[in-house]
Amino acid sequence: MGKGCRSVRATHCCVLLWTLLTLHWVSAEVMRRSIYFISGEAGVVTLPGPNLTNGAEFSYEWTPHDGRQKTIQIGTIQMSSSYSLWTFTANSYSQDSHFNISFRKVFDNAGVYxxxxxxxxxxLLAQIETFAVKISPSSWHIVSLGADVPRSCAISRLPESVTLQWEKEGDPTPNTTFFYKNTASIVIHNAGQHCIGKYFCKVRGEREKLLFNNxxxxxxxxxxxxxxxxxYRGSTNSSDVELACRFTGGYRGATWFWTPVSTKTQEKVASAxxxxxxxxxxxxxxxxxxxSPGFDGKDFPLRISPVQFGDAGSIHLLF
Structure with a gap:
């Protein structure tokens, strides 16, 4: 009788230990990934599901990055030996294959799935965080010579160990850069030949590891x-502006005119x-x-330094 009791106790302990080890193995196998995408691009984002097929019912949940909504159930899957029944409770999602789902590349779709x-x-079998990146404007057209060119790059969430920044190919990022609310912005002053080239919006992690680049x-x-x-310039002792004028025609002279905001009266400020x-x-x-260095038949630049508050107005040039 005593041996029987000892045998039962030993079996119970083995079963308990096996259960604990099994639960530990399942929790250690959670698939975790990060996916970055450009908001507004064609195509879809596909979230890979695990290959695990055990279980009778599964669920997809989403926690948006914008913080306006709590965790939302976006779909369920019921499994049997002969079929799988998918039910989506959100309209913007679709089944891709196996346990994969897809959604459009929209900024508001970013979050933790x-x-x-x-x-x-x-x-919990898989957890994938998707980061949306939005570059404004999305399409870069030819900009005016001499113009100030603002550009921005925003990310849906920026973890503490991650940085968002602009970089220019081959050169440091020119002119003004600033960061506000998960958005890195640049202002390229007086666009000219030195500004031409590729600009990269980069997401970097720890030790400057490149996580995303566009x-x-x-x-x-x-x-x-x-x-x-x-x-736009501030009226400080170190602020200046250079107005560009370039034309390939055969003109023999040119004149800059300025209309101040204060008087609305046109004044001649430079001629050559x-x-x-x-x-x-x-x-x-x-x-x-x-x-001004003068007019060489093509270029007639005009520099104002330092800029004062009363300089505000419109300036135009006539040949």
Whole structure:
């Protein structure tokens, strides 16, 4: 009788130990991945599901990055020996194959996707976090010569160990860069030949590991004929602006005109004949803030340094 009791106890202990080891093995096999995509691009994002087929019922859940919604069940799968029944409770998702699902590359679809077995026991099998990246504007057209060019790159969530930044191919990122609310922005001042090239929006992890990379090409017009653009500068002692004028026609002279916001009266600020020294505005208090190397038949730049608050207005050039 005593031996029988000892045998039962030993068997019970073995079963308990086997169960604990099995649960530990399942939890250690959770598939975890990160996927980055460009918002607005054609095609879909496909989330890979695990190859595990045990279980009678499974569920897909989504926790959006925007924080406005809590965890949402987006679909269930019921399994039998002969079929699998998919039921989606969200319209923007579809079955891809096996346990894979797909959705459109939309910024609001970013978040954490969890694939769980719900029957016979609740077990987390896969967790995939998708990061949406939005580059604005999405398409880069040819920009005006001399213009200020703002560009931004936003990510749906930025973990503490991750950085988002702009880089220019072969050179440091030019001019003003700043970061606000998961968005890295650049302002390329006075676009010219030095600005032409590829600009990369990069996501880097620990030890500068590159996690995601997407590029855009910046092209600058060769002349300023019929172009219009806005420039923004602060009125400080170190602030300046250089106005570009380039035209390939055979003109023999050119003149800059300025219409201040304060008076709405047009004033001549600089003029020059071809290959002649420019006559530049020298009003009281200007202190030589306006300058120009002259007109060579194609280029007639005008520099204002430092910029003052009263300089606000519109400036145009006539040949």
């Amino acid at each position: 969890s694939f769980k077995q719900t029957k016979p026991a609740s077990v 590029s855009r090409e910046l092209s600058v017009a060769q002349d300023t004929y019929s172009s219009y653009y806005s420039l 004949g071809i290959n002649q020294t420019a006559e530049v505005r020298k009003a009281d208090g200007d202190g030589g803030r306006f300058s």
